[in-house]
Amino acid sequence: MGRVTLQTIADRVGVSRMTVSNAFSRPDQLSASMRERILAVAEELGYVGPDPTARALANGSAGAVGLLMSDTLHYTLTDEVAMAFIAAISDELAPTGLALTLLSAAPRGEGIIPARDVAIDGALVYSCDMTSPAVGWLLRRQLPLVFVDQSPAPGITSINVDDRGGARAAADHVLTLGHRRIGIVTSGFGGDYGILDDPRTATLAFGESERMLGWLDALDASGVTPTVARIPHGDPHGVGYAGAEALLAAGEPPTAILAFSDAMAGGVIRAVEDKGLSVPGDVSIVGFDDNPIARTMRPALTTVRQDIDAKGRSAVQALTAAIERTKAQTGGGRAKHVLLPTSLVVRDSTAPVS
Amino acid sequence: MGRVTLQTIADRVGVSRMTVSNAFSRPDQLSASMRERILAVAEELGYVGPDPTARALANGSAGAVGLLMSDTLHYTLTDEVAMAFIAAISDELAPTGLALTLLSAAPRGEGIIPARDVAIDGALVYSCDMTSPAVGWLLRRQLPLVFVDQSPAPGITSINVDDRGGARAAADHVLTLGHRRIGIVTSGFGGDYGILDDPRTATLAFGESERMLGWLDALDASGVTPTVARIPHGDPHGVGYAGAEALLAAGEPPTAILAFSDAMAGGVIRAVEDKGLSVPGDVSIVGFDDNPIARTMRPALTTVRQDIDAKGRSAVQALTAAIERTKAQTGGGRAKHVLLPTSLVVRDSTAPVS
DNA sequence: TCGCGCTACTGTACCGGTATAGATACATTG
DNA sequence: CAATGTATCTATACCGGTACAGTAGCGCGA
Numbered sequence: 001m002g003r004v005t006l007q008t009i010a011d012r013v014g015v016s017r018m019t020v021s022n023a024f025s026r027p028d029q030l031s032a033s034m035r036e037r038i039l040a041v042a043e044e045l046g047y048v049g050p051d052p053t054a055r056a057l058a059n060g061s062a063g064a065v066g067l068l069m070s071d072t073l074h075y076t077l078t079d080e081v082a083m084a085f086i087a088a089i090s091d092e093l094a095p096t097g098l099a100l101t102l103l104s105a106a107p108r109g110e111g112i113i114p115a116r117d118v119a120i121d122g123a124l125v126y127s128c129d130m131t132s133p134a135v136g137w138l139l140r141r142q143l144p145l146v147f148v149d150q151s152p153a154p155g156i157t158s159i160n161v162d163d164r165g166g167a168r169a170a171a172d173h174v175l176t177l178g179h180r181r182i183g184i185v186t187s188g189f190g191g192d193y194g195i196l197d198d199p200r201t202a203t204l205a206f207g208e209s210e211r212m213l214g215w216l217d218a219l220d221a222s223g224v225t226p227t228v229a230r231i232p233h234g235d236p237h238g239v240g241y242a243g244a245e246a247l248l249a250a251g252e253p254p255t256a257i258l259a260f261s262d263a264m265a266g267g268v269i270r271a272v273e274d275k276g277l278s279v280p281g282d283v284s285i286v287g288f289d290d291n292p293i294a295r296t297m298r299p300a301l302t303t304v305r306q307d308i309d310a311k312g313r314s315a316v317q318a319l320t321a322a323i324e325r326t327k328a329q330t331g332g333g334r335a336k337h338v339l340l341p342t343s344l345v346v347r348d349s350t351a352p353v354s
Numbered sequence: 355m356g357r358v359t360l361q362t363i364a365d366r367v368g369v370s371r372m373t374v375s376n377a378f379s380r381p382d383q384l385s386a387s388m389r390e391r392i393l394a395v396a397e398e399l400g401y402v403g404p405d406p407t408a409r410a411l412a413n414g415s416a417g418a419v420g421l422l423m424s425d426t427l428h429y430t431l432t433d434e435v436a437m438a439f440i441a442a443i444s445d446e447l448a449p450t451g452l453a454l455t456l457l458s459a460a461p462r463g464e465g466i467i468p469a470r471d472v473a474i475d476g477a478l479v480y481s482c483d484m485t486s487p488a489v490g491w492l493l494r495r496q497l498p499l500v501f502v503d504q505s506p507a508p509g510i511t512s513i514n515v516d517d518r519g520g521a522r523a524a525a526d527h528v529l530t531l532g533h534r535r536i537g538i539v540t541s542g543f544g545g546d547y548g549i550l551d552d553p554r555t556a557t558l559a560f561g562e563s564e565r566m567l568g569w570l571d572a573l574d575a576s577g578v579t580p581t582v583a584r585i586p587h588g589d590p591h592g593v594g595y596a597g598a599e600a601l602l603a604a605g606e607p608p609t610a611i612l613a614f615s616d617a618m619a620g621g622v623i624r625a626v627e628d629k630g631l632s633v634p635g636d637v638s639i640v641g642f643d644d645n646p647i648a649r650t651m652r653p654a655l656t657t658v659r660q661d662i663d664a665k666g667r668s669a670v671q672a673l674t675a676a677i678e679r680t681k682a683q684t685g686g687g688r689a690k691h692v693l694l695p696t697s698l699v700v701r702d703s704t705a706p707v708s
Numbered sequence: 709t710c711g712c713g714c715t716a717c718t719g720t721a722c723c724g725g726t727a728t729a730g731a732t733a734c735a736t737t738g
Numbered sequence: 739c740a741a742t743g744t745a746t747c748t749a750t751a752c753c754g755g756t757a758c759a760g761t762a763g764c765g766c767g768a
Contacts, residue, residue, distance in 0.1 A: 003724090019747055022747090030747070048494045049471075053407065053476075053725090055725055056410075058725045058727085059726060063468075064418075081430055090431065090456060101454065114417075117409075117451070118418055143735090190677075284454045371718095388716080404755060410723095
């Protein structure tokens with residue numbers, strides 16, 4: 001027995017296929033009694049409802065949006081901040097009925113490239129390398145896109161966080177506490193590793209670079225030159241640990257360390273304590289993100305808070321708006337560039353220099 | 355100007371639409387020179403490739419699999435264990451070219467139910483309530499399904515972890531250390547809350563119930579009756595904290611506490627220490643899952659390890675196999691029921707009773 | 709010179725729906 | 739009672755591809 005389609009039901013009931021379609025998709029187009037008859041027969045034949053694929057083709061919308069994340073999907077998926085972002089997205093997406101499809105940027109497979117071959121109505125591009133082929137495909141497909149935590153591109157709506165301002169606030173905070181020997185621990189793909197000679201000229205990823213600029217804004221203004229340790233991307237705890245070790249080994253140890261993320265700050269704390277120093281007694285530490293773990297860490301971590309929920313929600317709103325516009329053929333609708341604020345959250349990992 | 359389709363290109367090149375289709379999808383079906391001409395024109399017209407939706411309809415496969423998670427997608431997405439599971443899934447899925455679509459079980463939207471309306475080739479159902487309408491839709495759609503961390507259902511492949519055996523090992527461990535006053539902290543949706551009179555008769559979710567049985571297997575065998583605190587589902591840290599508080603307040607405090615998860619164990623540790631007791635000096639604590647945080651916790655957490663990576667990979671393998679079978683019309687292919695092993699990992703949060 | 713097989717391309721019929729413009733029959737109105 | 743609605747259902751033409759069964763042309767062996 002072949003598959004049950006609208007036609008199967010139509011034949012059985014003795015009406016046109018269109019009427020059956022209406023019974024499911026536009027109930028106001030037929031009489032209640034007819035609708036009931038049709039639904040009864042459908043039920044009897046085990047028909048679940050119009051086939052999503054066929055429906056998608058006919059009315060030109062897939063019912064899903066894509067989420068493209070960095071090549072290292074695995075790392076991203078074990079990162080609390082990224083997860084909170086996805087959670088916010090899914091919350092905001094739920095009432096729209098759109099599903100969220102994860103697109104891996106690294107097409108390890110043969111010829112199948114999700115960013116090119118998966119049916120979606122639009123996509124969020126989160127913290128990706130612009131030169132990635134996956135981003136290229138999305139652009140070529142002319143899909144509505146929203147860039148998040150990426151270098152804003154002309155014509156494409158972007159949602160960013162004031163990383164620079166937040167980093168500046170973090171550095172100002174330790175400066176105000178009297179610290180002058182300040183270390184920085186950061187991490188990323190490619191570029192230079194180890195103790196950086198000149199962090200201003202180093203090749204850094206977008207977010208990393210913004211935070212670096214913020215830290216340096218404040219430090220330069222006070223005439224302080226930080227020691228910067230940059231570790232290859234990897235497990236954040238390990239990265240933070242290695243970074244702190246490098247800083248503590250390099251000449252006079254810092255009395256304050258600014259970390260690229262809270263996850264890395266956790267490793268920094270551990271390394272400092274393993275060295276026999278106390279936090280914040282001997283070394284003050286500031287993280288970034290206000291990861292949930294920052295609050296449960298011991299000592300509770302001073303950090304720069306970004307509103308991840310707002311980030312996810314704005315991104316979805318911008319995307320759904322763009323999808324609407326595309327559907328309505330309303331051409332323009334200029335790309336917006338949103339910058340969400342950050343704020344310093346002072347907890348127990350920072351103290352005046354002793 | 356309308357949209358560019360195969361036909362547009364065909365007209366332009368002066369060949370049939372089928373030949374253009376072959377140029378993209380079956381290069382061996384035409385001459386290299388013709389293919390080049392076609393690709394050149396396609397490039398010129400800004401044609402990206404065959405439309406995924408149309409292709410999906412024509413060859414009957416969507417190129418994506420669904421992942422249905424519990425109603426509280428938000429909580430799930432902030433849970434390290436669930437995330438590690440997703441990461442494993444996406445790793446295993448990558449080479450197949452299938453994308454992963456997140457299906458929310460709770461359709462807050464108007465009439466759109468992702469589990470019914472999104473185009474997928476099959477789905478993983480992770481730790482869901484079987485009575486959830488979303489599961490019902492997936493079943494009715496006759497999609498290839500794999501159940502993970504759920505009560506196995508006849509005819510549906512399931513992947514489970516030996517929760518019961520693991521819990522038994524955890525309980526045996528503290529018994530061996532000499533503990534006799536043992537507390538249990540668990541949590542879930544619905545059912546009874548507070549200190550449970552009889553944990554055997556309580557209404558518990560599947561995973562919760564399996565672990566409970568395991569703990570009781572061992573404790574009963576030693577004639578030990580545990581005190582069980584069950585807290586409504588929520589932030590695991592808070593849940594663990596509240597559970598431990600309840601145990602410590604209830605009569606003679608336990609010298610060992612078994613927690614439903616590592617995340618909850620974190621809250622338990624904090625509550626115990628806040629009470630002025632030391633871990634493991636006064637109270638030994640065992641978690642469950644071997645969450646990455648278990649290792650970085652202080653004291654490092656003794657826990658029951660489950661191989662989440664294997665869980666995700668087996669689930670994907672089972673699902674892709676089922677999808678293959680469906681495509682090949684190979685009817686049967688009996689449902690498999692996989693049970694992955696667990697193992698006790700002893701760290702610093704347990705010690706002999708003093 | 710005929711038959712054969714091969715390559716390269718075409719024609720047609722789907723995949724399973726939806727939009728839109730009719731066609732009917734019956735009720736309403738002046 | 740004719741004219742106009744209006745609620746219901748139907749016919750047809752897509753949506754943008756792919757499968758499969760041709761057909762034409764050509765090299766080649768006998």
